[in-house]
Amino acid sequence: MKRFNDFFGQFGGRYVAEMLRAPLDELEAAFLDALDDASFRDLLALTLRDFAGRPTPLLFAENATRELGGARIYIKLEGLAHTGAHKINNAIGQALLAKRMGKTRIIAETGAGQHGVATAAVCARLGIPCRVYMGAVDMRRQKPNVFWMERYGAEVVAVTGGSATLKDAVNEALRDWAGSFRDTHYLLGSALGPSPYPDMVREFQSVIGKELCGQIEEKGLECAALVACVGGGSNAIGFFSPFLESETPELIGVEAGGRGTGVGEHAARMNGRGQPGIVQGYKSLFLTDADGQVLSTHSVSAGLDYPGIGPQLAHLGTMGRVRFLTASDAEALEAVKFFARMEGMIFALESAHAAAAVMRIARDYPAESSLVVNMSGRGDKDLFILARAMDAEPWAEFLREEAAQ
Amino acid sequence: MSAPSRIMAHLVAYYPDRAGSLRAARGLADGGCTWLEVQFPFSDPTADGPDIQAACARALEAGFTVKDGFVLVAEICAAVTVPVFVMSYANLLFTRGVGRFLDECHAAGAYGVIVPDLPPDADEGLYAEARARGLAAVPVLSPSISTERLCRAAALDTEYIYATLRAGTTGPRSTVDEATRRFLSSIKEARTTRPAKILAGFGVTSREQVRALESHAHGVIVGSALVREIAGGGDPYALLRARIRELVRP
Numbered sequence: 195m196k197r198f199n200d201f202f203g204q205f206g207g208r209y210v211a212e213m214l215r216a217p218l219d220e221l222e223a224a225f226l227d228a229l230d231d232a233s234f235r236d237l238l239a240l241t242l243r244d245f246a247g248r249p250t251p252l253l254f255a256e257n258a259t260r261e262l263g264g265a266r267i268y269i270k271l272e273g274l275a276h277t278g279a280h281k282i283n284n285a286i287g288q289a290l291l292a293k294r295m296g297k298t299r300i301i302a303e304t305g306a307g308q309h310g311v312a313t314a315a316v317c318a319r320l321g322i323p324c325r326v327y328m329g330a331v332d333m334r335r336q337k338p339n340v341f342w343m344e345r346y347g348a349e350v351v352a353v354t355g356g357s358a359t360l361k362d363a364v365n366e367a368l369r370d371w372a373g374s375f376r377d378t379h380y381l382l383g384s385a386l387g388p389s390p391y392p393d394m395v396r397e398f399q400s401v402i403g404k405e406l407c408g409q410i411e412e413k414g415l416e417c418a419a420l421v422a423c424v425g426g427g428s429n430a431i432g433f434f435s436p437f438l439e440s441e442t443p444e445l446i447g448v449e450a451g452g453r454g455t456g457v458g459e460h461a462a463r464m465n466g467r468g469q470p471g472i473v474q475g476y477k478s479l480f481l482t483d484a485d486g487q488v489l490s491t492h493s494v495s496a497g498l499d500y501p502g503i504g505p506q507l508a509h510l511g512t513m514g515r516v517r518f519l520t521a522s523d524a525e526a527l528e529a530v531k532f533f534a535r536m537e538g539m540i541f542a543l544e545s546a547h548a549a550a551a552v553m554r555i556a557r558d559y560p561a562e563s564s565l566v567v568n569m570s571g572r573g574d575k576d577l578f579i580l581a582r583a584m585d586a587e588p589w590a591e592f593l594r595e596e597a598a599q
Numbered sequence: 600m601s602a603p604s605r606i607m608a609h610l611v612a613y614y615p616d617r618a619g620s621l622r623a624a625r626g627l628a629d630g631g632c633t634w635l636e637v638q639f640p641f642s643d644p645t646a647d648g649p650d651i652q653a654a655c656a657r658a659l660e661a662g663f664t665v666k667d668g669f670v671l672v673a674e675i676c677a678a679v680t681v682p683v684f685v686m687s688y689a690n691l692l693f694t695r696g697v698g699r700f701l702d703e704c705h706a707a708g709a710y711g712v713i714v715p716d717l718p719p720d721a722d723e724g725l726y727a728e729a730r731a732r733g734l735a736a737v738p739v740l741s742p743s744i745s746t747e748r749l750c751r752a753a754a755l756d757t758e759y760i761y762a763t764l765r766a767g768t769t770g771p772r773s774t775v776d777e778a779t780r781r782f783l784s785s786i787k788e789a790r791t792t793r794p795a796k797i798l799a800g801f802g803v804t805s806r807e808q809v810r811a812l813e814s815h816a817h818g819v820i821v822g823s824a825l826v827r828e829i830a831g832g833g834d835p836y837a838l839l840r841a842r843i844r845e846l847v848r849p
């Protein structure tokens with residue numbers, strides 16, 4: 195896999211107003227230069243180890259395997275990385291790059307808040323002022339992450355325009371950057387947006403897949419498939435990256451099936467539901483109407499609630515290298531419960547979509563083969579959503595008492 | 600006495616609603632603008648500031664579709680004598696097919712198109728296809744542009760070039776300083792064929808700014824200030840005619 199592709203088949207590119215061209219050209223050059231520099235790579239590796247806590251383990255889900263039947267299930271525990279999700283890998287990479295470029299301010303968008311928390315934590319450590327744009331709807335449903343971002347010293351700005359979710363936060367970050375790029379780096383959190391972001395985010399997330407290769411070999415696994423959830427696609431593309439140019443294992447991306455197949459009820463863009471478009475600086479598949487206006491989306495998980503998909507995954511899906519499935523809100527909630535009880539692991543609601551797909555397909559694979567699911571994040575941030583879905587009244591009572599204190 | 604100033608006046612199709620936007624166009628033309636820029640609202644206008652964002656959201660709620668937009672443009676073209684430019688974002692052209700979108704522009708009587716997120720070399724054929732139809736596609740250039748890209752954009756030999764006076768989004772006031780003047784003259788110097796008609800815009804709200812720009816550009820674009828003018832209600836025709844009169848006053 196080349197480090198810089200710009201286009202992936204027909205998708206990708208740098209479709210931005212002229213004022214953002216220069217900063218993107220500068221970013222591309224700085225990124226490629228940094229990757230060629232052994233001292234940058236060493237600093238990145240050291241920070242991933244000491245600050246993020248890498249490598250993350252590969253756990254054999256023995257009880258789940260017994261319960262479900264079929265393939266052996268393994269879980270790549272990205273959620274054990276510092277700040278609770280794979281987002282930290284990219285945040286560290288880009289923040290170190292920003293510092294190397296002499297940028298003195300960092301901005302980011304966030305959906306579930308995991309990317310915002312990761313960025314805020316890294317910025318705190320590097321002493322770089324940080325502003326995070328977050329949809330007002332997402333701030334409400336991922337309140338604990340807003341709290342943590344502020345503790346790390348970040349300024350969290352509520353975005354009320356549009357659907358007040360992830361895509362609107364991306365719009366607002368792009369607007370900020372259009373006026374601030376001289377001193378500011380836009381630390382984009384998924385493998386989407388104008389080139390070079392999809393390539394850069396994949397490279398920084400590829401640490402997941404590289405570690406996995408070693409762990410598969412060490413454990414002697416006969417790996418049949420890798421399964422990851424897909425919002426913009428950063429955890430999936432990083433997890434899949436070493437295998438993109440081979441024919442095996444099977445690669446499975448899981449999108450948010452939400453609560454139905456109607457407009458605004460889901461965020462599944464593959465398998466014919468999205469149409470080619472140019473939005474937020476890149477060409478890919480988007481949920482749009484006949485005119486090309488972006489449609490609203492829904493997912494119980496804020497991190498998958500986005501109308502576009504990273505251009506490389508759109509291409510890999512179109513080519514058939516990555517198979518796309520969906521999991522519904524309800525299935526994701528069931529998967530959280532199942533893996534908590536079976537393995538003592540609370541999946542983030544995003545990652546639980548991948549787990550739900552594994553629960554559905556495990557029996558389709560022979561018992562001696564293995565399925566590896568990426569637990570892209572852990573579910574601490576989802577406490578309020580999970581409590582409302584699983585234990586509503588006692589939890590509400592607790593909150594009332596707490597508020598009365 | 601100097602001549603009245605040349606202004607490209609911007610409006611959002613279907614803002615505040617269909618009838619209101621037609622009245623806005625008439626008011627701007629009767630007030631004395633030289634060109635009209637009709638923005639087709641897009642759900643995710645990343646190059647626009649709060650005023651135009653809000654106007655686009657409202658226009659979409661008012662029922663704007665691209666098909667209806669072209670009907671409106673045809674009515675505007677029939678009602679005014681100034682050239683009309685259609686401005687929008689890449690996805691509305693790409694989804695329809697750039698060629699078909701331009702055919703419809705042409706059929707509606709538009710003079711040209713402005714699509715900020717289809718810059719030269721990532722334009723999906725916009726410049727060549729517009730030229731083939733006799734439409735003026737207007738590249739949007741910004742002060743951060745590299746010399747190499749500036750030369751390439753100039754070499755497209757378009758009749759008009761849109762120069763944004765600063766980085767950022769539409770809306771906040773721009774100052775016209777030495778750097779602005781240098782940017783505008785660098786565009787002129789980059790053009791080796793016929794001179795380009797440079798339209799300068801972003802954050803122009805006052806008669807003084809228009810005057811300050813006049814000697815450095817062929818025309819001045821006014822956008823958010825006009826959207827703000829009608830945001831509080833009232834008759835768009837009367838409000839905008841008065842506002843343009845004040846801005847072009849010799």
Ligand SMILES: Cc1ncc(COP(=O)(O)O)c(C=O)c1O
Pocket residue numbers: 279280305306307308309383384385423424425426427428429430496497498542544545570571572
């Ligand atoms: C834990 C977790 N997994 C997955 C995602 C989805 O993003 P991506 O598809 O870029 O991995 C998010 C996004 O917020 C997340 O927080």
